[in-house]
Amino acid sequence: MRKLSIKLGILFCIIIFGLEAFMFSYLHNSIVNARIDDELSSLQARGNSHRDILEKHFVEDSISHVILMESEALTDVVIVNQKGEVLGSSFDNENFKKYLIYPQKTEIKKKGEIVEDDWKNKPYIITISPILQKKEIIGYVYMYQETDSIHTLIGRLNEHFVLAGIIALLLTFIVIILLTKALTKPLVKMKEATYQISKGNFLVDLPKTSNDELGELAVSLKELARDLNFLKKERNDFLASISHELRTPLTYIKGYADISLRKNIEEEEKEKYLRIIVEEANRLSTLIEDLFELAKIDKNTFLIQKQQINLYELLVKLQIKMSPAFKEKEIDLTINCPRTSSLHGDPARMEQIxxxxxxxxxxxxxxxxxxxxxxxxxxKxxxxxxxxxxxGIPEEDLxxxxxxxxxxxxSRTxxxxxxxxxxxxxxxxxxxHEGTIRVESKLxxxxxxxxxFKTYGGEVN
Ligand SMILES: Nc1ncnc2c1ncn2[C@@H]1O[C@H](COP(=O)(O)OP(=O)(O)OP(=O)(O)O)[C@@H](O)[C@H]1O
Ligand SMILES: [Mg+2]
Structure with a gap:
């Protein structure tokens, strides 16, 4: 019963979690890259502003002033001459020299360049700014920033991301559970209803909750249950009637047969009873024939072979066939039919009608x-x-x-x-025959x- 909801839930989970993971990693990368770009450009800007000071006065005083400024900050500066010899640095030791890459190419743009941006693996990110005087390079300002601080920064960012991720996962999970429940609940109800119907309980209750396909399905199911209920009732009534109809003549047959078997019965009486038995047997066989006829119609195994019938001939034939019975009751049967009138139908069935x-x-x-x-x-x-x-037929029976x-x-007449x-x-x-039948009667x-009926088969010109 829970299979569909589990399947739906898993599907939703995979899709939504996948989307969330993609979006989170995209967002994370963008934020980290933007952060690093910010750090690098502010480092570069700082180096450039030191360079601007040094370009004006490239003397010992200015150099130590710049170094003094940097020794207070989180960043460090190294000033070299055009040959790469260190003129001064804000570092306490010489470790920085490993990362001091003397530019091989002489052309370094005025706005400076990034020397090292691999913050993940290297201890520093580094920028360089050339010091120019009269369009000649006289030295370089290297700016260093420890990547430790970037790592702590990213670490904090990651913490936020993990927290946001967990909250998003939890919320999505709850939403998915509620959603799949809401989606599958009517289906489960309908499944239970069909089970009830198959068990013969046709009084299923399915509230029409929505106007969508599911709601329509519920309505159809209710209609199906109602139709089945009606059919079942009709079948029961029909069976009850059949058994009654079969039992009555059989009771007569048995009763009169028993009487006829008595020894002391007169021949004349016996004949009377046997005649009744024959009559009842005949009635039974007509009844069974009729039932068979109806069953054939119900099963659609019944074939109608239509052709053009001359109605006049058919009626005259019937009149002759039925005349003994009509004569016996002294009823006058007249037929008023144009000799040429014809009709599209099955002759045997039309005669039966x-x-x-x-x-x-x-x-x-x-x-x-x-x-x-x-x-x-x-x-037509x-x-x-x-x-x-x-x-005539009473109006209420019509x-x-x-x-x-x-x-x-x-009463059985x-x-x-x-x-x-x-x-x-x-x-x-x-x-x-695709025809119609109506009745009008007055008691x-x-x-x-x-x-x-249709006069001709197919289209009439
Ligand atoms: N022409 C008629 N005049 C008066 N009552 C009629 C007429 N035709 C039918 N009925 C009434 O309708 C009922 C149903 O007719 P229907 O032909 O189905 O059954 P039936 O004649 O009783 O039995 P069956 O035709 O199966 O031998 C009849 O029992 C009778 O009461
Ligand atoms: Mg009849």
């Missing part, structure tokens, strides 16, 4: 009523209307009639024997289903 709707119209209409199919063909769309003067296993009459799957199959099939007046 209209068959189901006509079956309903017949089942839920009283004897001697009328059922009508009206086709209106337009250029073809409308099929199935109208009956039957029982939104649900396309749900699986939904029946207006909740033995005579009609519907399972409530017909309309949900119809709806799925219509949607698979005890009648019901109208309005279907709309």
């Amino acid at each position: 209209i068959f189901n709707l006509l079956d309903n119209a017949m089942k839920y209409s009283p004897k001697n009523s009328k059922v009508e199919v009206i086709v209106t063909a337009r250029k 769309e073809t409308e099929i209307i199935i109208h009956d003067n039957g029982n 939104p649900y009639i396309f749900n699986r296993f939904y029946r207006v009459d909740k 033995r005579s009609l024997g519907g399972t409530g799957l017909g309309l949900s199959i119809v709806q799925e099939l219509v949607q698979a 005890n007046i009648g019901t109208t289903f309005i279907l709309s």
Whole structure:
């Protein structure tokens, strides 16, 4: 769980500490170099000002005056003539001579030169200033400064740097820890939430903290949990309905089979019961077929092979096929369809759709009523209307009639024997055809289903 934050933390540490180290060393170098440059130029300036005095009076008095001035200071002076012979120095001993480099080149600029600037390894930094009279060099002023003082100076600077570095490191470390925590906390929460979801707990709580991608992810996760919850509930309802639907006919079958097996039963009775058993078995097999149909649609293994269908022929075929049932109930089925009207769809599926709707119209209409199919063909769309003067559907049931296993009459109407799957199959099939289905109904007046499909496949010119 902490892996991501550790990785992020280490990455931040490497990057930020690297940057800090680079900046600190750059700053340190610049400060040290600037310091040394300052020291060297002030040494040079001091030498030059001694030189200026000596240029005016290059006599014993001036030389000892200069030496006296230097013996009080932290710097030292050595005055030589043009041959390099020492005329005077502010040193107590002769050690300085080792570092006295007599200029090989005669040309030394008036403003002087740096003879030694290696403060790290040598005991002195040294500058030279030429003494000129009438454009002739008559001697040199050497200025010495012990590098010990520079070392102490740099040492103090280093101490400051170490302190500042430690404080910077500590602060960065704290900031990195807080930052990685803040960054990974919502992720960790979401990880826990997905774990909960996978365990089947869909009531995850993810506060929407930010408006960025992480916040959006949290919202999507919540939606996912809600959808999964809905699906789970729907699946449970569906399974409950299926088991109920399967159990009821089976109870009948078992009950009537038990009765038929009794010895003292009359032949006539027995036949009646066996007929019920056959009826129930038939109902079971239709139910299973319907469920299979729905499962195929759900799994998308269901293929729609569209072609141009002549609607008139399809309707007439259906009318002939269903006429015995309609005749039995003395319901008049009329078809009102232009002979040429055609439609883009799968013929078998289209037949299934209209068959189901006509079956309903017949089942839920009283004897001697009328059922009508009206086709209106337009250029782009073809409308099929199935109208009956039957029982109608109460307004409060209308939104649900396309749900699986939904029946207006909740009691199992033995005579009609519907399972409530017909309309949900119809709806799925219509949607698979990219068509639409609507229903209008008035209780005890009648019901109208309005279907709309594309007239032609592809673009219509
Ligand atoms: N034309 C209609 N007139 C009145 N009620 C209807 C009509 N069509 C459907 N219904 C109501 O809608 C319910 C659902 O219809 P659906 O076709 O889905 O199921 P079913 O006819 O009961 O069973 P199945 O079609 O699976 O055998 C029906 O039970 C019925 O109450
Ligand atoms: Mg039906």
